[in-house]
Amino acid sequence: MAELNDDFQKRFRTALEENDETEIKSMLLSLHYADLADLLERQSPDKRVELIEIIRGELNPGMLAELDDTILEQLAAQVTTDEMASALALLDTDDAVDVVEELPEAEQKVVLEKLPRDNRLLIEESLSFPADSAGRLMQPRVVSMPLRTSVGEAIDNLRNRHDLPSDFFDIFLVDLENMPVGSVPLGRVMSSQRHIKLENIMLKDMKLVPVTMDQEDVAFIFRQRDLTSAPVVNSHGQLIGVITIDDIVDVIHEEHEEDIMRLAGVGEEDDLYDAVVKTTMSRFSWLLLHLICAMTAAYVISLFQVQIEQLVVLAVLMPVVATMGGAASVQALTVSVRGIAMKEVNPSNTIRTIGKEAMVGLLNGLIFALMISIISWFWFGSVALGIVIAMAIMINLFVAGLSGSALPILLQKMGYDPAVASSAFLTSITDIVGFYVFLGLGAIVLL
Amino acid sequence: MAELNDDFQKRFRTALEENDETEIKSMLLSLHYADLADLLERQSPDKRVELIEIIRGELNPGMLAELDDTILEQLAAQVTTDEMASALALLDTDDAVDVVEELPEAEQKVVLEKLPRDNRLLIEESLSFPADSAGRLMQPRVVSMPLRTSVGEAIDNLRNRHDLPSDFFDIFLVDLENMPVGSVPLGRVMSSQRHIKLENIMLKDMKLVPVTMDQEDVAFIFRQRDLTSAPVVNSHGQLIGVITIDDIVDVIHEEHEEDIMRLAGVGEEDDLYDAVVKTTMSRFSWLLLHLICAMTAAYVISLFQVQIEQLVVLAVLMPVVATMGGAASVQALTVSVRGIAMKEVNPSNTIRTIGKEAMVGLLNGLIFALMISIISWFWFGSVALGIVIAMAIMINLFVAGLSGSALPILLQKMGYDPAVASSAFLTSITDIVGFYVFLGLGAIVLL
Numbered sequence: 022m023a024e025l026n027d028d029f030q031k032r033f034r035t036a037l038e039e040n041d042e043t044e045i046k047s048m049l050l051s052l053h054y055a056d057l058a059d060l061l062e063r064q065s066p067d068k069r070v071e072l073i074e075i076i077r078g079e080l081n082p083g084m085l086a087e088l089d090d091t092i093l094e095q096l097a098a099q100v101t102t103d104e105m106a107s108a109l110a111l112l113d114t115d116d117a118v119d120v121v122e123e124l125p126e127a128e129q130k131v132v133l134e135k136l137p138r139d140n141r142l143l144i145e146e147s148l149s150f151p152a153d154s155a156g157r158l159m160q161p162r163v164v165s166m167p168l169r170t171s172v173g174e175a176i177d178n179l180r181n182r183h184d185l186p187s188d189f190f191d192i193f194l195v196d197l198e199n200m201p202v203g204s205v206p207l208g209r210v211m212s213s214q215r216h217i218k219l220e221n222i223m224l225k226d227m228k229l230v231p232v233t234m235d236q237e238d239v240a241f242i243f244r245q246r247d248l249t250s251a252p253v254v255n256s257h258g259q260l261i262g263v264i265t266i267d268d269i270v271d272v273i274h275e276e277h278e279e280d281i282m283r284l285a286g287v288g289e290e291d292d293l294y295d296a297v298v299k300t301t302m303s304r305f306s307w308l309l310l311h312l313i314c315a316m317t318a319a320y321v322i323s324l325f326q327v328q329i330e331q332l333v334v335l336a337v338l339m340p341v342v343a344t345m346g347g348a349a350s351v352q353a354l355t356v357s358v359r360g361i362a363m364k365e366v367n368p369s370n371t372i373r374t375i376g377k378e379a380m381v382g383l384l385n386g387l388i389f390a391l392m393i394s395i396i397s398w399f400w401f402g403s404v405a406l407g408i409v410i411a412m413a414i415m416i417n418l419f420v421a422g423l424s425g426s427a428l429p430i431l432l433q434k435m436g437y438d439p440a441v442a443s444s445a446f447l448t449s450i451t452d453i454v455g456f457y458v459f460l461g462l463g464a465i466v467l468l
Numbered sequence: 469m470a471e472l473n474d475d476f477q478k479r480f481r482t483a484l485e486e487n488d489e490t491e492i493k494s495m496l497l498s499l500h501y502a503d504l505a506d507l508l509e510r511q512s513p514d515k516r517v518e519l520i521e522i523i524r525g526e527l528n529p530g531m532l533a534e535l536d537d538t539i540l541e542q543l544a545a546q547v548t549t550d551e552m553a554s555a556l557a558l559l560d561t562d563d564a565v566d567v568v569e570e571l572p573e574a575e576q577k578v579v580l581e582k583l584p585r586d587n588r589l590l591i592e593e594s595l596s597f598p599a600d601s602a603g604r605l606m607q608p609r610v611v612s613m614p615l616r617t618s619v620g621e622a623i624d625n626l627r628n629r630h631d632l633p634s635d636f637f638d639i640f641l642v643d644l645e646n647m648p649v650g651s652v653p654l655g656r657v658m659s660s661q662r663h664i665k666l667e668n669i670m671l672k673d674m675k676l677v678p679v680t681m682d683q684e685d686v687a688f689i690f691r692q693r694d695l696t697s698a699p700v701v702n703s704h705g706q707l708i709g710v711i712t713i714d715d716i717v718d719v720i721h722e723e724h725e726e727d728i729m730r731l732a733g734v735g736e737e738d739d740l741y742d743a744v745v746k747t748t749m750s751r752f753s754w755l756l757l758h759l760i761c762a763m764t765a766a767y768v769i770s771l772f773q774v775q776i777e778q779l780v781v782l783a784v785l786m787p788v789v790a791t792m793g794g795a796a797s798v799q800a801l802t803v804s805v806r807g808i809a810m811k812e813v814n815p816s817n818t819i820r821t822i823g824k825e826a827m828v829g830l831l832n833g834l835i836f837a838l839m840i841s842i843i844s845w846f847w848f849g850s851v852a853l854g855i856v857i858a859m860a861i862m863i864n865l866f867v868a869g870l871s872g873s874a875l876p877i878l879l880q881k882m883g884y885d886p887a888v889a890s891s892a893f894l895t896s897i898t899d900i901v902g903f904y905v906f907l908g909l910g911a912i913v914l915l
Contacts, residue, residue: 285802355732
């Protein structure tokens with residue numbers, strides 16, 4: 022198998038330049054499916070169409086599950102439903118579901134009908150669960166055995182089964198009603214004597230995952246408990262599937278991606294491969310929100326037009342107060358949003374968390390108040406001006422710490438995502454407070 | 469095993485209020501080690517000291533590996549090195565290394581000396597590799613067998629070994645020089661007949677992890693290839709350990725954490741459990757950087773004091789131009805930083821990526837220029853003012869897209885972390901460009 026290293030990429034560029042289709046095809050097919058997906062993603066859209074055309078007859082199923090959503094849609098539009106179906110038939114159910122759920126609804130139906138009956142039924146069952154739920158992530162082909170099975174019987178049973186998933190790490194033990202009672206890691210099975218009963222070496226402190234549980238909560242359980250697989254149960258508590266860690270790694274990435282993107286006001290769908298117009302649209306609403314906030318801040322300034330006219334240095338220094346408040350509030354916000362995501366913030370320490378951030382804001386406020394007042398005293402030669410900006414900075418950094426930590430917690434309590442729109446609102450708060458306090462104090466003290 | 473649910477927490481609070489030490493102890497010991505770690509983390513520092521005092525005699529080793537760094541340091545200061553050593557002796561080497569590397573150096577030495585010789589040597593070997601390298605993550609007890617082993621021999625061998633790690637998912641096959649040539653997932657071993665040779669069912673496209681590889685690159689390989697374990701090799705290519713996915717999940721979290729924190733200018737060590745003064749210090753340098761940037765922007769404004777005095781509406785609207793530019797540049801920055809982290813940005817698409825962001829900035833610039841010019845025309849009744857602010861917004865959003873995407877790529881090329889300090893510099897760029905263009909155009913067109 023070829024490595025996607027610098028040498029490969031150089032040879033590949035040469036093959037592309039020379040338009041050597043045989044060489045291009047053999048190079049593409051020599052790659053690991055994950056590397057092939059990466060290589061396709063990096064091409065320009067036109068080049069990508071050409072490359073897909075070259076390999077469409079031998080579509081690598083593994084690659085489909087690895088492709089970015091945007092690119093998968095393009096590929097689906099280019100290949101026939103027959104080509105898609107024959108690739109999907111070779112995937113494990115959970116990976117096939119990942120691919121199918123990205124297809125347009127009409128195409129989903131056609132492709133599913135072309136799959137072998139067994140695969141189709143399993144995929145359709147998975148798709149019947151809500152998006153982003155455990156049901157979508159799980160592999161319905163689960164390796165389970167009755168409680169009384171011995172190590173020897175387990176091994177014999179596995180040797181005779183033909184429907185094993187390609188990856189499994191545990192044998193789940195179930196009672197007569199098919200409810201899971203324990204799990205045995207394969208390493209334990211293999212290192213135990215044949216006559217030993219699995220129930221004597223099973224782990225009992227399993228976390229059962231309800232099939233409707235949100236994938237974010239599933240990921241939290243996996244991370245917290247260092248799990249490699251977890252049993253999925255239906256509403257009667259019966260074992261209907263298993264979720265493995267490889268799918269969870271993808272979920273963890275998705276959720277982090279969401280957090281970081283939302284903090285910056287970038288839509289979740291916004292990735293490098295989207296087209297310019299689509300990206301422009303997805304960024305628009307965030308910028309609109311900022312416009313509304315900025316206009317509110319401008320209104321606050323407009324209340325002090327007379328004072329600014331009299332003392333134009335107020336206009337020079339007012340953005341400093343706003344900028345410092347904005348930077349401090351984003352710091353508090355980020356820590357708070359991460360704390361919520363990691364379930365470190367909870368009712369028992371909410372007050373302490375907010376109190377700490379307010380204190381940090383106040384302390385830094387004191388330090389920077391001192392620095393800025395000295396700078397502006399030297400710059401404009403006015404002690405009074407230094408005092409005014411010092412007070413404004415101190416108040417604004419205190420407000421920044423307080424609101425930066427409290428707002429996401431409040432949003433979370435009200436059932437909203439704490440990361441969405443928080444930073445726009447916060448910057449708005451620190452802008453308004455900053456301008457109002459600085460210009461207001463300036464008007465009182467200096468004029 | 470007890471669940472850390474609302475009911476448990478209520479009963480626990482009651483036990484705390486009643487100071488019922490027996491009940492508190494039995495409740496703490498009934499928890500899963502990961503839940504116990506969570507519960508301790510959520511307490512106030514004083515309460516935590518009390519709780520640790522209650523359980524220090526029966527320190528749960530698993531819990532140590534789960535504790536947040538700050539809390540682990542506190543705990544280490546409170547318990548004796550004997551108590552610490554006897555807990556560490558029960559952990560797998562990779563987890564024990566996680567704990568030991570957080571201890572103060574003097575204490576590390578004392579604790580290590582109190583460990584059984586075998587454990588000590590393995591841990592010391594791990595610690596001899598650079599921090600954040602594969603060597604620190606790996607489990608040196610690796611399950612490897614000669615190429616020619618049959619399934620039956622493998623199972624017999626495992627049944628007779630006593631040094632197996634608590635979790636393992638693959639058997640690695642090695643040649644006579646102990647170089648890995650393939651891996652066999654346990655599921656494959658168990659579902660194959662006894663006489664089959666492992667080399668006939670092994671996976672050959674393994675990714676070998678050099679022991680000095682950075683953990684971020686290791687995590688990338690795991691995610692890209694959907695691995696559950698990978699062999700670690702020394703400089704001679706010999707198998708010396710194995711890294712399993714559960715450790716990688718923690719690395720992925722750490723790396724994401726770093727990204728999101730650095731974007732907001734929050735130090736990596738900054739977590740909810742740090743004390744106020746430590747947090748204040750860690751935020752200081754970021755705010756200082758913002759102060760320098762803000763003062764530069766203030767200087768730009770000061771160049772236009774005469775114009776502002778004549779037309780104070782310039783002071784009212786100038787923050788709008790800066791705010792919009794700042795928001796747009798953070799969007800472009802975040803997408804670019806994520807693209808670099810996910811290795812989606814690379815030499816073959818750098819120009820296209822930056823070009824796309826510049827186009828997106830220009831397009832949104834056009835839309836918002838139109839909106840803002842209409843608003844300011846209605847508000848201040850001046851068409852010329854509308855035109856001036858429209859042009860300034862358009863230029864600033866274009867610059868925001870261009871610099872927001874280019875700066876992190878440039879930093880990366882120069883060998884710096886693309887997330888560090890980027891957003892401060894960018895806001896500075898859009899502030900300066902915004903003020904300069906708006907006030908400059910205003911001076912020319914309106915006065």
